[in-house]
Amino acid sequence: MSYHYDETIDGPLVTHDKAAVVAQLQARVPDLLILHEQEDLRPFECDGLAAYRTTPMLVALPERTDQVQALLRFACEERIPVVARGSGTGLSGGALPLEKGILLVMSRFNRILELDPEACTARVQPGVRNLAISQAAAPHGLYYAPDPSSQIACSIGGNVAENAGGIHCLKYGLTVNNILKLEILTIDGEHLTLGSEALDAPGFDLLALFTGSEGMLGIVVEVTVKLLTKPQSAKVLLASFDNVGKAGAAVAEIIGAGVIPGGLEMMDNLAIRAAEDFIHAGYPVDAEAILLCEVDGVESDVHEDCERVEALLRSAGATEVRLAKDEAERQRFWAGRKNAFPAVGRISPDYYCMDGTIPRRELPGVLKGIADLSAEYGLQVANVFHAGDGNMHPLILFDANAPGETERAEQIGARILELCVAVGGNITGEHGVGREKINQMCAQFNSDELTVFHAVKAAFDPDGLLNPGKNIPTLHRCAEFGSMHIHHGKLPFPELERF
């Protein structure tokens, strides 16, 4: 199935005369920056999932809320779909434009409106970069906790849309756990305040509902985030293992012993070698797996935890345990992990990053399953794993110019996600469904559950104008996908118990 919007299964869209839409929109919102020439649209044809490309009808770059409101009202009246985009770093095609739609780019909303060191909050516009918030908070000894790998570029509005995570999620939570208030515009231009500056708000928890809703329910025009006091101390241990199963067991040992590390990451041999070759982090290239375990907090607690973790790692069979001797080495250890994706990009013409989550105890079996699939499809897979929270990032190596490899990469990716679902996990931990995993949603949810999602969507956007074709598949699409799927074989992984 092609990734392009397919009106026969994703739902019909109204066709408009582009020139007329541009003229009308310019008349309605005279000071709105609109791009509509072919060469101006090209930079916006994809997000971080560069394999998926569509040229939008036009791109709007508002800088004020009233412009967004006027644009949405216009789009609502004219039945023109609207796809919102922040920095465009998303990895699931959530901001993939529609040929018949407006791409609403929020990157000019880039101001930090208020930073209150006493309340430990920051009120920011949605286009502010994730890292910029922590940088602005740093003089007060504060920071914004969620730190996706793309934090240097990704915007907070996009983080809200995707419920972005990062390497410190287990201890500090996801975006949903770190925001207090959202200002939203609905497709009919209504302004809603969700949450509050207090720790809760009356009514349903629409703040939680909107977080991770992938631009399907409303447009974020302002975010109030919580800031945390920077940990006094952070230490990282690097443990090597000659077997990935032992590394997985060590993770369970650490958590079972009552330690919640700030970060707990695993990499397999292929990922280790790629990262070492690129970053020279000092990783042991002959290890089958490494664990990076960071403990942070008050100095004395960090010391207690570090000793405890080191003993656990050794008794779990680590062949070597190294404590980063200084801040520079700590940063180097993390740089290897944080650059694992581009590092893999250097050893393969293309790679395809998966985002499934699993209960941690299933790790050895799932890694074995991935290795089997890798052999079956003849494509290498490097594994990077947020071990603390069960979020896997298998990276499938392929060459888009080699005939058939792209299709094989997509097939093995889909099989990996189905394996995650089969062991009680899910198809996306933090990258979102977007366009990329729209078919796998049919494996994750049954038609009644999807119907509930459609009901939620209809409560906020009855005409389905916000980001159509993303996040929640139509029942029609699942029917098509299901029938296509049966051709490839029976149910995936029939030997596994269903959850």
Add this chain to the structure above:
Amino acid sequence: MMRAELHSTDDSERLVDEVARAFLRRAPLRIRGGDSKSHLGRPVSGAEIDTRSHRGVVSYDPTELVITARAGTPLAELNAVLEAAGQMLPCEPPAFDGAATVGGAVATGLAGPRRPWAGSVRDFVLGCRVITGEAKHLRFGGEVMKNVAGYDMSRLLAGSYGCLGLITEVSLKVLPRPRAQRSLTLELDAGEALRELSAWRKAALPVSGACYLDGRLHVRLEGGTGSVAAAVDRIGGADLDMGFWEALREHRLAFFDDPRPLWRLSLPNSTPLAATAALSGAMLIDWAGAQRWLKSDAPAATIRDVAAAAGGHATCFTPLAGAEPFQPLAAPLLRFHQQLKQRLDPRGIFNPGRMYADL
């Protein structure tokens, strides 16, 4: 996987049947667990549907930090299972006379003294099973820490007072119990207490409870042995019985015996004392200032205006004739609440009017 040797029954079939009948007859249901929080929210007229027979821990693996329990499981039972494994539900919902169930705790979303530092009930909700307004028994979220597939239905259901569906099962994130715990009490004036709390936050002291009552600041410290010992040295004061925090959470302190109506003010954590000083009555400050309990005869409108002016809201915990329990919603927000209710519970069978008259 560990299975609790406690009373465990899957009674979901009966619950689905009852909802299906209510759906067909368009007959409203009043969902109840332990009924420990029935005083909260507006009265509901409808046939009672009791979740307590659908109970038991379904799965719990301490190394996964997740517990899954049926809605009717007594909260006390869940806590006992966690405690036996050295873990806890950090948001510490009240058990109100021991009757509270897991389903009710999630549906009301009330959290205990640790809330500002550990997170709210919904922060610990990972997944749930729910009977919908059309009597379908569905599953959302799961038993993993991170999940962004589809809309976050389970966190939406948390704190929705049963108005959007009947929760039958919940998966909750749990955490290890802290290695060290101490409680202290100090004599301070209220302004000084709030200033000290701010300083302790900046110094990263491991505070996990901060309540100001009757001229005294009560502080709970939880963390590693070293950090708790260091904080005790810095804060000083006298030892406080750990039982204080349970009494606070369960509303068993003498403060709550005051016959005047009980109000809960949820405010931005830096709200100055002056912001609420105009309110008559007695006040207990919890959550380091972000939750203020008020015993007062002041008119509802006055209390609500004060809370709103400070950027927060007020809830009345005492059923009062003529006073809405929850702060009214802005008109556009109410409209979207109604649309959501209409789409998810089209025949209006679940707890109609519990939160707001038209919901």
